Amino acid sequence: MKHAQQRQHVVDLCIELSHRGYFAGTGGNIMLRVDAGHVAVTPSAIDYFSMAAADVCILRLSDLRQVEGDRAPSVESSLHAGVLRARPEVGCSIHTHQPVASALALLGAEIPVPPEWHAALGPRLPLVGYAPSGSGWLASKFRRAVRPDINAYLMRNHGILCCGHDSAAAMRAVDDLETLARRLLSQRIGARAVGSAAGLRQALWRMHDALNGRSPS
Numbered sequence: 001m002k003h004a005q006q007r008q009h010v011v012d013l014c015i016e017l018s019h020r021g022y023f024a025g026t027g028g029n030i031m032l033r034v035d036a037g038h039v040a041v042t043p044s045a046i047d048y049f050s051m052a053a054a055d056v057c058i059l060r061l062s063d064l065r066q067v068e069g070d071r072a073p074s075v076e077s078s079l080h081a082g083v084l085r086a087r088p089e090v091g092c093s094i095h096t097h098q099p100v101a102s103a104l105a106l107l108g109a110e111i112p113v114p115p116e117w118h119a120a121l122g123p124r125l126p127l128v129g130y131a132p133s134g135s136g137w138l139a140s141k142f143r144r145a146v147r148p149d150i151n152a153y154l155m156r157n158h159g160i161l162c163c164g165h166d167s168a169a170a171m172r173a174v175d176d177l178e179t180l181a182r183r184l185l186s187q188r189i190g191a192r193a194v195g196s197a198a199g200l201r202q203a204l205w206r207m208h209d210a211l212n213g214r215s216p217s
């Protein structure tokens with residue numbers, strides 16, 4: 001099997017993302033650069049806990065022609081390829097429906113990033129407009145949003161995409177984005193609770209506590 005080590009690495013990343021709660025069911029996918037012209041990508045609609053290295057697809061980056069793996073590649077291959085083609089220094093791209101950052105993508109606006117997160121994520125979280133999953137329309141909208149200094153993107157009413165120079169950096173961006181999203185949503189909920197009528201205020205604080213992993217008092 002060609003590229004066995006990198007294909008196994010994709011399997012390991014998917015299991016880690018599932019354990020961390022960022023991949024659920026068959027949702028979420030990864031592209032990893034394996035050499036100058038090829039990428040490894042998760043197969044479409046597979047249970048990540050039963051996936052084997054041989055299930056991971058190897059594609060030519062230039063035209064996404066499949067060169068290894070019998071399974072169909074992820075429907076979001078074009079989405080990831082747009083990032084890896086536009087940014088040759090990026091080695092890994094991760095798309096998830098992770099719960100808190102995906103909630104941020106429902107707000108319908110790009111989000112400024114506080115300065116302490118700029119190095120990891122970039123100065124803002126762009127909001128890529130909605131288009132159906134796996135569509136060329138979504139891939140082309142995303143391609144237009146890619147910037148050299150931005151490693152985390154919100155996808156309206158859908159999820160997020162993070163990238164990095166290698167898989168460890170992309171994983172860190174996924175983690176950092178979820179932490180930042182939790183903080184930003186908590187601030188918004190807290191601000192809304194102040195001055196709200198008692199019933200709404202209690203409901204908002206319950207939501208605030210749940211978001212921060214605290215059980216209701």
Ligand SMILES: [Zn+2]
Nearest residue numbers: 028133158159
């Ligand atoms: Zn998705």
